Amino acid sequence: xxxMENEExxxxxxxxxxxxxxELEPRQPxxxxxxxxxxxxxxHQVLFDVSLEIPPRxxxxxxxxxxxxxxxxxxxxxxxxxxxxxxxISAGRVRLEGRDIYAPEVDVVDLRRRVGMVFQKxxxxxxxxYENVAYGLRVLGVNKKARINEAVEKSLRASALWDEVxxxxxxxxxxxxxxxxxxxxxxxxxxxxxxxxxxxxxxxALDPIATAKVEELIYQLRExxxxxxxxHNMQQAGRCSNYTAFFYLGRLIEFGATSKxxxxxxxxxxxxxxxxxxx
Amino acid sequence: MPSESKHTLGTxxxxxxxxxxxxxxxxxxxxxxxxRALKGLMAIADDEEIDQLEKQIDKDGIELLLRFQxxxxxxxxxVSAMKLSTNLERMADQATNIARKARxxxxxxxxxxxxxxxxxxxxxMAMFRDSVDAYVREDAQxxxxxxxxxxxxxxxxxxxxxxxxxxxxRDPEQLRGYINxxxxxxxxxxxxxxxxxxxxxxxxxxxxxxxxxxxxAPTPA
Numbered sequence: 001x002x003x004m005e006n007e008e009x010x011x012x013x014x015x016x017x018x019x020x021x022x023e024l025e026p027r028q029p030x031x032x033x034x035x036x037x038x039x040x041x042x043x044h045q046v047l048f049d050v051s052l053e054i055p056p057r058x059x060x061x062x063x064x065x066x067x068x069x070x071x072x073x074x075x076x077x078x079x080x081x082x083x084x085x086x087x088x089i090s091a092g093r094v095r096l097e098g099r100d101i102y103a104p105e106v107d108v109v110d111l112r113r114r115v116g117m118v119f120q121k122x123x124x125x126x127x128x129x130y131e132n133v134a135y136g137l138r139v140l141g142v143n144k145k146a147r148i149n150e151a152v153e154k155s156l157r158a159s160a161l162w163d164e165v166x167x168x169x170x171x172x173x174x175x176x177x178x179x180x181x182x183x184x185x186x187x188x189x190x191x192x193x194x195x196x197x198x199x200x201x202x203x204x205a206l207d208p209i210a211t212a213k214v215e216e217l218i219y220q221l222r223e224x225x226x227x228x229x230x231x232h233n234m235q236q237a238g239r240c241s242n243y244t245a246f247f248y249l250g251r252l253i254e255f256g257a258t259s260k261x262x263x264x265x266x267x268x269x270x271x272x273x274x275x276x277x278x279x
Numbered sequence: 280m281p282s283e284s285k286h287t288l289g290t291x292x293x294x295x296x297x298x299x300x301x302x303x304x305x306x307x308x309x310x311x312x313x314x315r316a317l318k319g320l321m322a323i324a325d326d327e328e329i330d331q332l333e334k335q336i337d338k339d340g341i342e343l344l345l346r347f348q349x350x351x352x353x354x355x356x357x358v359s360a361m362k363l364s365t366n367l368e369r370m371a372d373q374a375t376n377i378a379r380k381a382r383x384x385x386x387x388x389x390x391x392x393x394x395x396x397x398x399x400x401x402x403x404m405a406m407f408r409d410s411v412d413a414y415v416r417e418d419a420q421x422x423x424x425x426x427x428x429x430x431x432x433x434x435x436x437x438x439x440x441x442x443x444x445x446x447x448x449r450d451p452e453q454l455r456g457y458i459n460x461x462x463x464x465x466x467x468x469x470x471x472x473x474x475x476x477x478x479x480x481x482x483x484x485x486x487x488x489x490x491x492x493x494x495x496a497p498t499p500a
Contacts, residue, residue, distance in 0.1 A: 235348055262350045264487030275353045276287045 030098075031056035031196060031226040032077060037092035039072055041084070046072050048250045050092070054243075056195075059218060059227045061241035061258065063234065065273065068247040070230050074198050077101075077228065078115035079108050096196070113140065116189030120201040122181035124173035124188075129156075129165050132173045132184055136192040151191050159187035160217050179210020183217060190221075197221065199229040203236060215240050234274055238262045246270045291347045295356060298339050299415075302360045302367075305332040306411045309367045312374035313407070313470065317400055319381030329371040336364040352484075359484035363414060366473040366480070370407065373466045373473075380459040380466075390456045392446055396464055399435045403467040406432065406474035414481035422481035423490070425474065432471035439464045 032054040039047035047069045054060050062070035072081065076094050079101065081087040093100050101111055113136070124132050133152045142148060152169070156162040161183045165176070173184055182202060189197055199218070203211040218227060218240045231237050237244055238258060245255040246269075254261065254270045265271045272278050286292040312325045340361040343349065349357055384390070406428050413422035443457045443464075479491050 234350065238350065263354070265351060271351050272284055274350050276291070277284045278287065 029056060030054065031096070032228075033095040033098070034073070034076075035092050035095065037073070037076065037094065038090045039069070039076065039081075040086075040088060040090045042086035045090070046250050050247075050250075050252045052245060052252060052255055054226065054228060056226045057222060057224065058242040059222045059229060059240050060243040060245065061237035062228065062230045062245050062247060063232075063237050063273075064247035064253075065278075066232075067249075069250040070245075070247045071200055073247070074200055074228060074230050077196065077198055078112045078117055080117065082108065113192045114194055115196040115198060116192065116194035117198045117200070118182070118185050118189055118202050120204050122178060122185050122205070124176070124181050124184055127173060128170045129173050129176070129184060130169040133187050133191050136188060140192060152187075155187040155191040158190050158221070159183045160213060160220075161187055177210065179206050179213055182206060182210070182214055186214070186217060186221075190225075194225065196226045196228065199227065201230055201232060204232065211236070234262075246273060248273065286353075288347070291343075291349070291353075294339070294343050294347070295349075295353065298336060298343060298357065298360050301332060301336050301339065302363050303411075303415060305329060305336065305364055305367045308332070309371045309374065310404075310407065310411075312371050313377070313404065316374040316378035316381060319378065319385050326371050326375045329368060333364045333368040337361060352487075355484045355487060359414070359480040362480045363477055366476045370470055370473045373469050377463050377466045380463050384456060384459050387456060390453060390460065392443065392457065392460060395439050395442055396460060396467065399432065399439060399464055399467045402428070402432050402435060403470040403474070406471050407477075410474040410477035410481065414477060414484065417481070417485040419482045419486040419488070422478040422485065425478035426490070429471050429475045432468055436464050436468040 030053045032052075034050055034052040034054075037047055037050045038045060039050075046067075050069075050073060052073075062074060064070050075081045076089060077096075089102060093102060095101065096111070096115065100106075125135060127135070130152055133155050134148045137148055137151055142151075153162065153166075156165060161180060164180060165171075165184075168175075173181065176184060182205075186197070186202075202218075203214050206214065215236065218229065221227060222242070229237075229241065241258045243256065244258045244261040246253045246261065246265075246267075248269055254265055254267045256266070261270060262274060265274065286295075308325065308329050312329065315325065340357050343357050344354075347353075384393070406425055409428075410422065410425050413419075413425065440461055443461050447454055447457045479489075482488055482490050
């Protein structure tokens, strides 16, 4: 086509500014407050000035490379680190529903009832399925058979295990598959009616089907519990959690809605980690 | 905020690079097709090559999602590459349509009104080049600047149509030729729409922002 000027044609308009609606974020009550926490193993500091607010009835995932301090912080929430010599919070505090959990008057056994924990490797007791779930209640002094029966069934149902084990409650827990053992440990944690459940890589030793069942369970449990999960599996954090915190070298780099962290993180270090550019 | 550092997984880096190279190759073939069509030279075979590239980009993109489950800027890069290829393929279809009309026009003595289309052609091709360039450079600001340009192209199309209708009334013997010219103007206007889509995808890839279907203030007449 031959090129020729045409004086009647309108010229392009200058670019227009696009209006963006303001983003409103509703305020939520906080279940766990982490205020400027430093943590040391002896002389070795592993957490630096970490501040974080964990919302209730939601799943919060902690991600980051090995040694970044995510498990250490998780274990601060029910004072599991108290069991390690020389391990201590050297500055800052951790509050559960506003109350300092390291205050001298805090009953650690009661704290661990309120803040349950599920570990990387399932660790059922060498007892029957029934006794595993009933164990925590017995420690708390509950002896009524009917009350324990009710709690065992409720917990096994809540952990999506009831249908698989209801006919063999007296069998050894060791007879269950790895995935079932992990869900049994979740049922054991649920039996004492905690408010918070901490999970330290709960699926790392499970096959994909067992992992899917535990993830489905986590999804359902978030309606009634506050869940904090440490995971190395980025896809798992993306699937299960509402909020994600990224840690690097003992510092909290970024914390926010999981959809934001995995689609458009604000920090370059987060972007580099989740896209596999370091770590 | 797309990352510029190297991915730990070299195979992913390589696959992503390959995908983007195919998009760029498709864009350059589409540009060549449009230019040739506007000169009335394009063979239909050009379009087939572009169709095959679209299928290849889709296949590679799906495989990348399946194998690596990318997130953040990596995910946006894959998704936008796949969306870009769809728009490029549709632009190439417009090139084929323009070529067909041009061939019909070339069978008869040239109409002087053909020159009415020149500014539209230049504007549409500039939008196309700028949108692909913004995508390749991951430049959200440059991509945003393309969006309002589509309004101008729409206005040019409306004006050319009015002028051609006027000519039709005055010279009904050339009706067939004028109609073909109106079709070409319409195809150029569609090229601008696809360039706008590419610019929107470029903003998404670079800034994680979805700017499609937003209300903008009307351009002063």
